Amino acid sequence: MDCIFCKIVDGTIPSKKVYEDDKMLAFYDIEPAAPVHIVMVPKEHIASADELNEENSAVVAHIFSKAGEIAKSVGLKGGYRIVNNCGPDAGQTVFHIHFHLMGGKPLGKMC
Numbered sequence: 403m404d405c406i407f408c409k410i411v412d413g414t415i416p417s418k419k420v421y422e423d424d425k426m427l428a429f430y431d432i433e434p435a436a437p438v439h440i441v442m443v444p445k446e447h448i449a450s451a452d453e454l455n456e457e458n459s460a461v462v463a464h465i466f467s468k469a470g471e472i473a474k475s476v477g478l479k480g481g482y483r484i485v486n487n488c489g490p491d492a493g494q495t496v497f498h499i500h501f502h503l504m505g506g507k508p509l510g511k512m513c
């Protein structure tokens with residue numbers, strides 16, 4: 403499948419990894435929108451939040467359960483924001499579900 407994040411998961415495309423286990427990978431975003439900007443992805447290809455269902459959504463809880471540990475490991479002390487863009491109006495550009503973990507300064511309001 404021609405998916406950038408599947409290729410990052412399988413190692414075809416390099417990434418600066420922060421955390422990995424059997425279900426997920428977290429790596430630094432190539433175009434950071436905050437002083438610290440990590441992307442957290444499931445290893446399973448799910449195109450977007452719109453594709454989540456009872457069968458495949460447990461990995462989302464798993465990713466959120468690791469977010470605090472990941473934030474701590476990269477030195478985020480003042481909190482962080484987790485963002486998911488779903489579909490064109492949200493500006494989703496990579497159609498493999500992912501959660502942006504951002505921080506390192508006061509991030510201000512959402513929109």
Ligand code: AMP
Pocket residue numbers: 406415417430431432433434441486487493494495496497
């Ligand atoms: P979104 O716009 O929510 O779909 O987010 C996609 C994110 O993936 C953007 O913040 C990109 O900068 C990031 N991105 C795209 N390609 C790479 C890559 N090869 N390594 C790390 N981050 C990437």
Ligand code: ZN
Pocket residue numbers: 405406407408409446447448497498
């Ligand atoms: Zn994928």
